[in-house]
Amino acid sequence: MKIIKIQVSKTLQAKIQKGHPWVFDYQIQGQTPAEGHPGDLGIIYSSKNKFLAIGFYDPFSDIRLRILQWGQPLAIDAGFFKDRLQKAVAIRSSLQKQGTSGYRVINGENDGFPGMVLDRYEDTAVLKLYTAAWVPYLDEFLDSLANVLPVQRCVLRLSRNCRQTVEELGSFREGQVLFGPPVDSPVCFRENGLFFEVDVLEGQKTGFFLDQRENRQRIRSLAKNKSVLNVFSYTGGFSVYAFAGGCDSVWEIDSSPQALKTSQEIFSLNFLETRKESENFQQIEGDAFNALKQLQDRKVSFDIVILDPPAFAVKKKQKTNALATYRRLAQSGASLTRPGGLLFAASCSRQVSAEEFFREVFSGIQAAGKYHDEIERTGHAADHPVTFKEAEYLKGIYLKISGKRPNSKSGRDTTTF
Numbered sequence: 001m002k003i004i005k006i007q008v009s010k011t012l013q014a015k016i017q018k019g020h021p022w023v024f025d026y027q028i029q030g031q032t033p034a035e036g037h038p039g040d041l042g043i044i045y046s047s048k049n050k051f052l053a054i055g056f057y058d059p060f061s062d063i064r065l066r067i068l069q070w071g072q073p074l075a076i077d078a079g080f081f082k083d084r085l086q087k088a089v090a091i092r093s094s095l096q097k098q099g100t101s102g103y104r105v106i107n108g109e110n111d112g113f114p115g116m117v118l119d120r121y122e123d124t125a126v127l128k129l130y131t132a133a134w135v136p137y138l139d140e141f142l143d144s145l146a147n148v149l150p151v152q153r154c155v156l157r158l159s160r161n162c163r164q165t166v167e168e169l170g171s172f173r174e175g176q177v178l179f180g181p182p183v184d185s186p187v188c189f190r191e192n193g194l195f196f197e198v199d200v201l202e203g204q205k206t207g208f209f210l211d212q213r214e215n216r217q218r219i220r221s222l223a224k225n226k227s228v229l230n231v232f233s234y235t236g237g238f239s240v241y242a243f244a245g246g247c248d249s250v251w252e253i254d255s256s257p258q259a260l261k262t263s264q265e266i267f268s269l270n271f272l273e274t275r276k277e278s279e280n281f282q283q284i285e286g287d288a289f290n291a292l293k294q295l296q297d298r299k300v301s302f303d304i305v306i307l308d309p310p311a312f313a314v315k316k317k318q319k320t321n322a323l324a325t326y327r328r329l330a331q332s333g334a335s336l337t338r339p340g341g342l343l344f345a346a347s348c349s350r351q352v353s354a355e356e357f358f359r360e361v362f363s364g365i366q367a368a369g370k371y372h373d374e375i376e377r378t379g380h381a382a383d384h385p386v387t388f389k390e391a392e393y394l395k396g397i398y399l400k401i402s403g404k405r406p407n408s409k410s411g412r413d414t415t416t417f
Contacts, residue, residue, distance in 0.1 A: 021109040023065035039136035056133035066114030082144035102189035104383040119206040122189040126206035128157040132165040153180025195269040220245035226303035236263030249280040292332040313351040330364025337401040346396040354395040373400040
């Protein structure tokens with residue numbers, strides 16, 4: 001691997017000194033290195049020629065340099081990766097005691113592995129790359145993984161932005177089993193004592209949305225004797241938790257027939273004695289907004305409404321439409337929440353801040369002619385740490401919905417639902 005000197009402004013130097021992990025292509029000053037390859041090491045020096053940082057260079061990514069090490073130089077080798085992996089594993093050590101064998105082991109830059117995510121599902125690890133810069137180092141990383149994490153298999157997933165580049169380099173491909181036996185069936189894992197199945201080859205992200213584990217557990221604690229509507233239900237994570245908490249019924253809405261089928265199978269894994277086709281578990285396949293409108297027309301209502309949509313704003317230019325969509329979704333959700341019921345709304349859009357999201361949710365509730373008491377706001381779980389602003393994406397809010405203005409002057413209610 002070559003060493004490439006990267007020049008940046010004094011303003012960005014100061015930001016990097018504080019731990020910022022990215023240098024974009026437009027931020028590089030002077031002549032951009034023309035012969036760099038993915039995985040070359042880029043070094044940044046201060047204006048006084050003092051070492052600031054070293055990272056992975058990727059000429060095919062808008063994020064041209066992903067910083068690995070700040071302050072003092074270190075050898076980027078197997079020992080470097082093993083040390084960081086051990087620290088990441090230690091942070092998640094308590095999860096096993098909670099009956100959880102599916103969780104995030106490496107959360108990218110936040111755990112010192114820029115452009116990489118590693119999720120564990122029981123004995124299977126799923127490694128997802130967001131930059132081709134990792135390709136020259138994967139063998140060393142996998143040696144460390146085999147020594148630190150007790151898994152039997154590792155599957156490689158590639159983001160759309162880097163898939164072509166990685167595969168053109170010739171060594172790795174999307175869905176490749178990096179070590180261990182082939183994948184011939186869904187992988188089963190546990191979360192807070194409940195059982196789930198995941199398609200690690202074709203499922204979204206690495207197959208399952210592990211970041212909502214704590215919110216699912218919160219819904220479990222609130223669901224007893226309640227009717228629940230799970231919008232954008234995917235493979236039924238919130239639904240299973242609601243049933244585990246003793247709810248009376250769950251209705252799911254999702255556009256994917258395969259996701260709804262998987263949800264039924266996961267339901268059976270956990271509740272073998274309950275009939276899937278009974279009135280207490282119903283599914284609606286189709287567009288969420290159309291389904292919500294149909295439920296409103298039928299004057300159906302629920303004690304708990306869960307709104308956990310996909311990211312409406314992946315790019316900055318999508319933000320305005322995303323805000324309007326969050327407002328519209330909250331309006332529909334509030335309209336279907338019974339007086340005194342609970343509305344849980346979440347967003348995983350990085351481009352939308354928490355305050356912007358909450359403001360749109362409040363506006364949607366108002367547009368529905370309803371009022372709310374705020375119960376709780378939530379963010380990232382312990383296995384999804386955040387160390388810089390741009391990494392913040394997950395936010396959720398629990399709201400008690402009523403048909404009249406609450407007595408609280410602040411609008412916040414800290415009582416238990």
